[in-house]
Amino acid sequence: MREMLHGSKAVAKAVKLCDVDVVAAYPITPQTPIVEYIAQMVADGELRAEYIMVESEHTAMSACIGASATGARTFTATSSQGLAYMHEVLWIASGMRLPIVMVNANRALSAPINIWNDQSDSMAERDSGWVQIYVETNQEALDSVIQAYRIAEDREVLLPVMVCMDGFVLTHTMEPVDVPPKEEVDRFLPPFEPEVKLDPEEPVTMGALGEPQWYMEFRKQQDVAMERALHKVKEVDAEFSRVFGRGYGVLEEYGDDDAEVVLLTLGSLAGTIKDVVDGQENVRLVRLRLFRPLPEEDIAEALRGASVVGVLEKDIALGLGEGALCTEVKKLCYDYGIDARVLSFVCGLGGRDVRMEDVEHAIQVCRQAARGEKVNRTTWLGLREVAP
Amino acid sequence: MKVVADIPSYVKCRHTCEASLSASRCFRFRQLLKEVSDEELFASGHRACSGCACALAIRLALKAAGRNVIVTQPTGCMEVVSTPYPETAWRVPWIHVAFENSAAVASGVEAALKALGKKDRVKVLAFGGDGGTVDIGFQALSGALERGHDFVYICYDNEAYMNTGIQRSGSTPYGAATTTSPPGRESFGNRTFKKDMPRIAAAHGIPYVATASVAFPLDYMEKVKKALSIRGPAYIHVHASCTPGWGIREEKSIEVLRLAVDSGMWILYEVEHGRERVTYKPAMKRPVEEYLRLQKRFKHLTDEHIAVLQQYVDERWKEVFGEGPSP
Numbered sequence: 117m118r119e120m121l122h123g124s125k126a127v128a129k130a131v132k133l134c135d136v137d138v139v140a141a142y143p144i145t146p147q148t149p150i151v152e153y154i155a156q157m158v159a160d161g162e163l164r165a166e167y168i169m170v171e172s173e174h175t176a177m178s179a180c181i182g183a184s185a186t187g188a189r190t191f192t193a194t195s196s197q198g199l200a201y202m203h204e205v206l207w208i209a210s211g212m213r214l215p216i217v218m219v220n221a222n223r224a225l226s227a228p229i230n231i232w233n234d235q236s237d238s239m240a241e242r243d244s245g246w247v248q249i250y251v252e253t254n255q256e257a258l259d260s261v262i263q264a265y266r267i268a269e270d271r272e273v274l275l276p277v278m279v280c281m282d283g284f285v286l287t288h289t290m291e292p293v294d295v296p297p298k299e300e301v302d303r304f305l306p307p308f309e310p311e312v313k314l315d316p317e318e319p320v321t322m323g324a325l326g327e328p329q330w331y332m333e334f335r336k337q338q339d340v341a342m343e344r345a346l347h348k349v350k351e352v353d354a355e356f357s358r359v360f361g362r363g364y365g366v367l368e369e370y371g372d373d374d375a376e377v378v379l380l381t382l383g384s385l386a387g388t389i390k391d392v393v394d395g396q397e398n399v400r401l402v403r404l405r406l407f408r409p410l411p412e413e414d415i416a417e418a419l420r421g422a423s424v425v426g427v428l429e430k431d432i433a434l435g436l437g438e439g440a441l442c443t444e445v446k447k448l449c450y451d452y453g454i455d456a457r458v459l460s461f462v463c464g465l466g467g468r469d470v471r472m473e474d475v476e477h478a479i480q481v482c483r484q485a486a487r488g489e490k491v492n493r494t495t496w497l498g499l500r501e502v503a504p
Numbered sequence: 505m506k507v508v509a510d511i512p513s514y515v516k517c518r519h520t521c522e523a524s525l526s527a528s529r530c531f532r533f534r535q536l537l538k539e540v541s542d543e544e545l546f547a548s549g550h551r552a553c554s555g556c557a558c559a560l561a562i563r564l565a566l567k568a569a570g571r572n573v574i575v576t577q578p579t580g581c582m583e584v585v586s587t588p589y590p591e592t593a594w595r596v597p598w599i600h601v602a603f604e605n606s607a608a609v610a611s612g613v614e615a616a617l618k619a620l621g622k623k624d625r626v627k628v629l630a631f632g633g634d635g636g637t638v639d640i641g642f643q644a645l646s647g648a649l650e651r652g653h654d655f656v657y658i659c660y661d662n663e664a665y666m667n668t669g670i671q672r673s674g675s676t677p678y679g680a681a682t683t684t685s686p687p688g689r690e691s692f693g694n695r696t697f698k699k700d701m702p703r704i705a706a707a708h709g710i711p712y713v714a715t716a717s718v719a720f721p722l723d724y725m726e727k728v729k730k731a732l733s734i735r736g737p738a739y740i741h742v743h744a745s746c747t748p749g750w751g752i753r754e755e756k757s758i759e760v761l762r763l764a765v766d767s768g769m770w771i772l773y774e775v776e777h778g779r780e781r782v783t784y785k786p787a788m789k790r791p792v793e794e795y796l797r798l799q800k801r802f803k804h805l806t807d808e809h810i811a812v813l814q815q816y817v818d819e820r821w822k823e824v825f826g827e828g829p830s831p
Contacts, residue, residue: 137619140612166615170608171647178605178644182576182612185599188619190612208601213513312514314574314597314613316626321515321592323583323600330589333511 121293123254123286127193127219127279128153129293130261132163133301134217137188137308140168140179144198145231146283147221151193173198177205177216184214185322187313189265192216195283196223196237203241209276210245210338212323215268215308216276217261218246221283222383222430224466232467233283234430235382239440245338247277247345248408250382254291256364256405257281259356262301266352269308272344280407282384282430284467296360304359342409349406366411369418371400377482378402378422378456380415380445382429385463385470389428392475399479410444416452424457424482425449428475428497430464438462438494457485463497474498515592536722539729540567543595550593551585555754557718557744557761558582561660562631564721565742568728569656571596573627574617576610578636579603581667581746582660604640606632607648607657614653627732628655634675635665638701649708649737656731656738659701662746670749674699677769678816679809680801682749687804697816705739706775712738714774714783718745719761723772723783730774743770751800763795768817771824782824792817 121129127150131139139158141151157163166183170176173194180190194202199220209216220238224230238248247267251257257279264277281287312320326334349366357363368386371393379389379401386403393401402418404411419425429439436443438460446458461478464470474497485491545566552559562582566573575598577583583600586593601609610630617623630648632641637659645657664682665671672685676694681687685694706713712734716724724742731738743764745757752760764770765784769792772784792814796802805813 138612138615140615164619166619168611168615168651170611171643171650175605175608175611175644175647178601178608179612179615181601182599182609183616183619184612186574186613186616186620188616190616204602205605211513212601312512314599316572316574316597319517319595319597321517321587321594321598322513324515324587324589324592325584326589330511334513337511337513 118292118294120290121254122149122288122290123257123281124149124221124288125153126254126258126293127261127281128157129295130258131191132157133296133298134262134265134305135189135307136163136165136191138166138168138180138183138190139192140170140176140183140190141192142170142173142176142194142198144173144195146223146233146287147193147195147198147219149287150219150221173201174205177202177209180216181205181209181212181214184216185212185314187308187310187315189308190216191218193219193221195221196225199237199241200225203244206241206244206246208323211334213274213341214276215265215274217264217268217279218276219257219261219279219281221287222280223283230466233285234465234467235280235282236431236465238278238280239431241278242408242440245275245342246408247275247349248280249277249406250280250404251286252384252386252403254286254289255293255362257286258293258295259360259362259364262305263352263356265305265308267345267348270348271311273341273348275338275341275345280383285384300359304356346406346409346411364405366406366414367418368403368405369400370403372398373400374421375400376421376423376486377479378419378425379478379482380404380425380427380441382407382441385428385430388470388472389475392472392479396479404441407441410448412448412451415445416448416454419449419454419456422456424459424486426459426461426478426482428461428463428478432462432465459485459491460494461497462494468498470498515587515590517592517595536725540725541570545571545595546586547593547595551588552581553747553754555747555757557757558633558660558662558746559585560718561658561742561744564718564725565629565658565728566596568725569627569629569732572625573629574613575599576601576606576613576628576630578606578632578641580633580636582631582633584667603636605644606630606636606641608644610655610657611648611651611653614655623654628653629732630655630657632657632659633666634659634661634663635673638674638699646708649705649710649739652736654735654737656728656740658728658740658742660742660744662744662749663698664746664749666746666749675701678813679805681804682801692806692809693804702739702741705741708737709778710737710739711735711777712774714740715770715772716740716742717761717765717770717772718742719758719765720772720784727774749801751803752798756798760795760798763790763798766790767792767795768821769795771820773824785825789821
């Protein structure tokens with residue numbers, strides 16, 4: 117059924133469609149409406165789940181770990197400082213191979229304190245062993261949560277999944293969303309039945325001490341699981357597309373097929389960039405949906421023919437002077453022998469609006485570089501002019 | 505390169521249980537033993553030091569709890585000694601996540617059992633050392649108690665961070681030498697008194713709080729059984745010595761712990777639905793000095809500091825037992 121939904125409500129509806137057993141969450145702007153909608157669903161008896169209103173994000177993730185290990189399908193959502201506060205336990209959730217699904221409403225990190233959107237929070241967790249999916253629309257947020265459980269719970273994968281959606285831009289904005297019928301979701305997503313769980317009938321020890329003679333094998337297996345997750349994300353999305361008539365892939369291409377300038381971005385910023393690309397020649401957008409595991413081969417293929425790649429992202433790797441994704445694109449260009457200039461465009465930090473002019477400026481810089489003119493390797497878009 | 509593939513992330517438990525404690529001559533003990541599990545659910549062969557009272561605290565608690573229990577454990581001595589992968593001493597389902605979140609993980613386990621309709625059959629038991637309880641795990645514990653989860657939390661208190669090599673915690677007693685509260689020209693050891701965690705737990709208005717001592721196993725196991733039988737959160741704080749941390753001989757653990765109770769340094773009581781009751785009254789009050797002299801961690805104390813401790817104990821003794829028996 118097509119409904120006008122805020123992104124947060126679309127997520128809450130997905131949680132309900134997935135028959136989540138345990139939700140443990142702590143409120144933080146702009147994630148709050150997600151947990152409010154879920155609380156109301158539980159209060160109204162629409163969702164039969166245990167809802168633990170915990171005293172911190174650290175406990176939210178810890179409780180999800182305990183619940184998931186006991187055999188429950190679990191969900192949580194957070195943002196920014198909350199995600200940072202979870203940092204320690206994020207690594208444990210993935211190391212223990214627990215298929216927890218979390219929505220992160222992307223928000224800037226302090227200081228200065230700022231509640232608005234950027235993606236530095238989830239970028240900072242890129243090595244934590246979580247699958248990371250960045251969505252562009254509210255529809256994609258709903259669909260990705262459903263897909264996330266299929267990916268996470270697959271016995272070849274068994275990794276937690278983080279669905280990243282831009283705070284406010286998506287969480288607090290209404291869009292028409294097709295809410296699939298429950299029966300169809302039930303057919304697509306079977307109940308969670310873990311191979312092992314905490315159960316007195318068959319006692320197991322989880323979270324044992326991994327001494328030097330074992331630790332590396334655990335990590336290697338996680339890395340292998342990430343490789344498997346890449347295939348699983350594609351497989352699940354293809355099946356989703358067959359059943360529901362919508363698919364996303366690991367990335368989306370938009371614009372000129374043989375453009376010499378290719379822009380790369382994550383999340384809702386793609387919408388603005390598409391509008392700009394519509395009015396320009398010789399430029400293509402690649403909207404990366406799967407960031408972890410990084411689909412390097414697919415990105416390399418999507419960059420074909422590009423002489424300049426402009427990476428527009430809402431994060432800054434301090435000390436590196438460019439966005440985190442930009443560095444990774446440079447790395448894969450080296451691995452895949454792609455001879456393109458890769459430029460970083462840092463934008464939208466702390467909720468700074470990324471206007472069409474900003475994107476046009478980025479394209480202009482890319483074109484200058486394509487002509488062989490000297491340009492800076494990093495450009496901050498929409499930055500306040502400072503007197504020299 | 506061939507990957508050492510498919511090593512499980514968990515360890516399966518074996519069920520070979522030996523009979524134990526059967527030689528006890530105590531009638532009340534034998535009675536209780538009829539009710540508690542005669543199998544060893546915390547297996548021998550773990551790597552705890554000999555004379556470790558914390559390992560005893562766990563072994564006895566599991567005897568009282570029986571098999572239908574899920575245990576959560578924070579990072580610490582008892583986790584390290586009992587689960588060196590791929591071995592485990594736990595014959596009940598057990599999970600360790602991090603240092604500060606045993607109670608938080610227990611919240612999740614309990615919620616999952618409820619959601620899956622298994623809560624009536626399976627109990628949830630969370631352990632924590634004093635550091636993992638009164639310091640770094642304090643917030644998670646307070647949250648879990650306040651939310652009313654049906655679980656039992658047992659703090660085994662050896663009065664310092666022993667796993668990392670004897671650093672002071674909020675539960676370290678006055679005057680004790682630890683590596684971070686060492687005596688010196690400007691120091692007599694730990695300057696603060698123990699944080700009164702059982703009272704703080706009781707202030708949450710939970711249905712059951714108790715203190716216990718490994719030297720009083722019957723009293724302890726009865727309290728564990730009671731805590732598990734009561735619906736809602738229960739908190740037990742059990743005094744458990746550490747041989748290297750306290751500087752005691754391994755065969756002296758029980759004697760020292762008993763002296764803690766007989767001197768009034770540790771008082772055994774329970775608070776059931778707000779009603780407080782002392783569960784053991786020493787026949788004779790022993791001087792605190794007798795307790796201190798058995799332990800290297802107090803050997804530097806002067807008469808002046810011992811007098812401070814004696815006065816602290818006297819005040820609490822009077823509060824609990826009235827004037828009572830004196831030394």
